[in-house]
Amino acid sequence: MTEPMDRAEEHALWRHWRTAMVNAAGEAVPAPDALLLAAYAEHRLSETAAEDVESWLARHPEALGDVLAAAESDAGGEQPSAAALAKATDLVSERDPTVVPFRRSARSASPAWRVAAARVAVAASLLVVSLVGFALGTDAYTSLSGSDQQAALSQDLFDPPSGIFSGLGEESSS
Amino acid sequence: MIRGERVADKDLAALVAGNKTAWDGFVRRYAGLILSAVRTLVREGTEAEDILQEVFVRLCKDDFRLLKTYDPVRAGLSTWLTIVARSTARDVQRRHRPPQSALDDVPERLLAVSDVHVEPLRFPKDLLSPRQQLVLTMLYERDMDVAEIARTLDVDPQTVRSTHHKAMLKLRAYFAPGRQ
Numbered sequence: 001m002t003e004p005m006d007r008a009e010e011h012a013l014w015r016h017w018r019t020a021m022v023n024a025a026g027e028a029v030p031a032p033d034a035l036l037l038a039a040y041a042e043h044r045l046s047e048t049a050a051e052d053v054e055s056w057l058a059r060h061p062e063a064l065g066d067v068l069a070a071a072e073s074d075a076g077g078e079q080p081s082a083a084a085l086a087k088a089t090d091l092v093s094e095r096d097p098t099v100v101p102f103r104r105s106a107r108s109a110s111p112a113w114r115v116a117a118a119r120v121a122v123a124a125s126l127l128v129v130s131l132v133g134f135a136l137g138t139d140a141y142t143s144l145s146g147s148d149q150q151a152a153l154s155q156d157l158f159d160p161p162s163g164i165f166s167g168l169g170e171e172s173s174s
Numbered sequence: 175m176i177r178g179e180r181v182a183d184k185d186l187a188a189l190v191a192g193n194k195t196a197w198d199g200f201v202r203r204y205a206g207l208i209l210s211a212v213r214t215l216v217r218e219g220t221e222a223e224d225i226l227q228e229v230f231v232r233l234c235k236d237d238f239r240l241l242k243t244y245d246p247v248r249a250g251l252s253t254w255l256t257i258v259a260r261s262t263a264r265d266v267q268r269r270h271r272p273p274q275s276a277l278d279d280v281p282e283r284l285l286a287v288s289d290v291h292v293e294p295l296r297f298p299k300d301l302l303s304p305r306q307q308l309v310l311t312m313l314y315e316r317d318m319d320v321a322e323i324a325r326t327l328d329v330d331p332q333t334v335r336s337t338h339h340k341a342m343l344k345l346r347a348y349f350a351p352g353r354q
Contacts (some may be wrong), residue, residue: 005182013345014314017302034257038249041257043328051304061315062264067314068326069211070256078213080205084223090231092197172234 021059032056036064040071186246190238201230204255211256212263225263229255232262301348306341309334 032040032053039045040053057064080088188196203260205226214223244254302310305327311316312326324331 010342013315014310016349017345019261034254035248038254053306054278055304058233058311061311061335066257066260071254072255073207073252079222080209083227085205087227089198091230091234092194140249144333144344
């Protein structure tokens with residue numbers, strides 16, 4: 001492209017510029033990810049996107065090697081040992097294909113009569129329990145207080161006091 | 175890029191879903207490519223196969239996080255894998271690089287902090303366009319010839335020569351004696 005002397009001078013200019021650029025600019029352009037570099041290697045980027053990548057590549061010649069290698073990638077090269085392949089395949093274990101994510105079964109809405117019946121059943125249960133409890137409590141009380149008191153109590157409850165109706169009886173009889 | 179390579183969406187979906195059969199097929203198909211990609215960066219011996227393992231670990235770890243970033247619409251899988259593999263190789267080498275010299279071996283005067291204030295260099299960052307920078311990097315950093323550069327950039331060789339020529343004119347003008 002140029003004479004040897006010119007080439008040496010151009011190389012020196014480039015080195016001079018690159019040193020100054022690195023010192024002055026720092027890291028102005030963010031590093032592109034692997035997918036962006038791959039797209040660049042395959043010439044799939046727009047001009048603007050390619051410019052950003054090129055600006056970064058100019059400061060990172062080691063990554064430029066990656067792009068060049070990627071553009072000529074070849075799967076037919078050397079093959080790894082069987083042990084290396086086995087180690088790599090073991091990184092992902094077999095998953096049980098019968099396992100399915102747990103899902104709650106969809107329940108149909110209960111009809112209104114079932115809800116009402118359930119509530120009535122609960123109320124009836126409470127009533128029965130209350131009556132049985134009351135009867136048991138009464139039995140226990142009477143058995144503890146003795147038969148005399150029971151008789152007196154029964155008399156008090158069911159027999160009317162003699163004073164209230166005595167006059168009435170006399171009047172009616174007379 | 176491998177000729178005729180096209181990864182079916184369903185294969186990729188099965189792969190990132192953790193399907194063992196898909197993973198085994200993927201490993202067998204691309205292990206050679208990854209090994210070839212890292213071979214030029216590593217020393218002799220088993221180091222290349224260690225890096226091969228590291229690449230596959232990166233691809234599948236965290237529920238295939240890295241592999242899920244791949245988009246077949248944007249680039250071929252082999253191209254993307256080559257870049258991932260070489261980037262991984264450099265990271266591994268950086269991690270394992272021995273320290274250059276022990277701190278105790280460095281003379282104390284070299285560790286002394288100078289109190290001299292240095293003005294930051296004013297430099298026109300956009301003196302050269304990104305394309306011009308890249309062409310010069312390829313020419314002078316990687317010793318590539320014009321035909322190689324043209325092929326890499328998918329342009330005509332004459333365009334490369336022209337880009338180089340214009341870049342040099344700018345640099346000569348900028349670094350001319352008496353200019354700074």
